[in-house]
Amino acid sequence: MATMQLVWTLTGPGEAVPARAPDEARLVAAARKGDRDAFTELVQRNQRRVFRLAGRFFQQRADVEDTAQETFLRAWSRLDTYRERAPFEHWLTRICLNCCYTRLRREKGTLPLPANEPAVHGDPDAALEVRGLLSRLRPSDRFLLLLLEGEGWSVEEVAGRLGWSQVNVRVRAHRARKRLRRLLEEGGGP
Amino acid sequence: MNCTRIRRGLMQSGPANGDSPADPDQPVAEHLRHCAACRGFAERLQTARQGLRRHHAGIEPDAAFASRLSRRLATDTPTDLGRTALRLLPLSVAVLLLLFLISTQTRRLAEPAATITATEDAYLTWVLAADEENS
Numbered sequence: 646m647a648t649m650q651l652v653w654t655l656t657g658p659g660e661a662v663p664a665r666a667p668d669e670a671r672l673v674a675a676a677r678k679g680d681r682d683a684f685t686e687l688v689q690r691n692q693r694r695v696f697r698l699a700g701r702f703f704q705q706r707a708d709v710e711d712t713a714q715e716t717f718l719r720a721w722s723r724l725d726t727y728r729e730r731a732p733f734e735h736w737l738t739r740i741c742l743n744c745c746y747t748r749l750r751r752e753k754g755t756l757p758l759p760a761n762e763p764a765v766h767g768d769p770d771a772a773l774e775v776r777g778l779l780s781r782l783r784p785s786d787r788f789l790l791l792l793l794e795g796e797g798w799s800v801e802e803v804a805g806r807l808g809w810s811q812v813n814v815r816v817r818a819h820r821a822r823k824r825l826r827r828l829l830e831e832g833g834g835p
Numbered sequence: 836m837n838c839t840r841i842r843r844g845l846m847q848s849g850p851a852n853g854d855s856p857a858d859p860d861q862p863v864a865e866h867l868r869h870c871a872a873c874r875g876f877a878e879r880l881q882t883a884r885q886g887l888r889r890h891h892a893g894i895e896p897d898a899a900f901a902s903r904l905s906r907r908l909a910t911d912t913p914t915d916l917g918r919t920a921l922r923l924l925p926l927s928v929a930v931l932l933l934l935f936l937i938s939t940q941t942r943r944l945a946e947p948a949a950t951i952t953a954t955e956d957a958y959l960t961w962v963l964a965a966d967e968e969n970s
Contacts, residue, residue, distance in 0.1 A: 681905060681908050681909065685901050685905045688900075688901045688904055689901045692896045692900055692901060693895065693896060696894055696895060697891075699892075700891050700892035700893060700894050701890070701891055703892060704892045705892070706892075709892055709894045710896075710900070713896065713900070714903075718904075718908070721908055774882075774886065775883065775887060775889075776890075778883060779887075779890070791887060791890065794883075794884050794887040794888065795887045795888055795890055795891070797888070822847070823846075825846070825883070826842055826843070826846050829876055829879045829880055829883065830842070830876060
């Protein structure tokens with residue numbers, strides 16, 4: 646049976662996949678020994694990508710920044726568990742997604758409206774309608790739909806990036822889409 | 836095809852599955868031409884999907900983010916604390932186990948002494964009672 650290797654990154658759909666930096670292993674090794682400067686260098690290289698991913702789930706700067714900080718702090722405390730089988734960026738993606746998921750579930754369904762900054766690019770009315778739709782979904786459904794529909798990832802990609810089984814993702818995706826369908830049938834959609 | 840099956844199919848199709856909701860199958864397209872309710876549903880679904888794709892804060896890290904994080908690393912030192920806690924865990928368990936064993940053994944040693952005392956008391960009571968009977 647042919648095995649399929651998933652290639653994925655924190656980059657957006659149109660962005661180029663970055664090559665693995667040659668000195669990444671050196672920085673990781675130094676950070677493991679407690680070198681904060683080396684870890685800060687890794688942070689600087691990956692912070693935009695982490696912000697981009699967190700910005701998919703949270704609309705306010707404070708939430709995005711808190712999630713990014715939590716991601717890097719967790720990475721710092723768990724550097725021993727990074728096996729270097731995949732680029733550092735992939736390992737960071739999983740941590741970031743888990744932080745986002747935990748934070749979304751902690752919100753218990755609330756989706757605060759932005760105070761001053763525009764939440765979503767494009768038509769503001771349509772953006773508010775999408776926010777209204779998302780606010781009526783459970784956090785776990787919102788999380789999966791934003792990955793599947795927002796990021797455009799397949800079930801296999803979501804499973805690979807989160808470390809969940811494909812069956813688990815498939816079942817959750819089915820439930821999330823079913824709830825979205827009901828909302829759209831009620832006419833509550835955008 | 837009924838409306839429920841059509842809508843389920845529309846939900847399953849999409850960019851994540853390699854399909855485009857704008858180009859539905861022939862039977863689906865035929866159904867949508869005749870069913871206004873499903874057509875409305877398909878339009879709402881497409882708008883929702885576009886909205887989900889655009890749903891992004893678009894926030895960039897400021898120049899001081901890395902230095903703020905670096906300060907937190909210095910103060911929180913989760914690595915040191917986490918590692919120390921993990922290293923001390925087996926030792927803590929061993930100490931607790933040892934204390935438990937010592938307390939169990941002490942209780943066992945204390946129990947016969949209490950029995951002896953009780954026996955001595957009973958014996959004394961019996962002797963005193965016997966003396967009174969004999970006197």
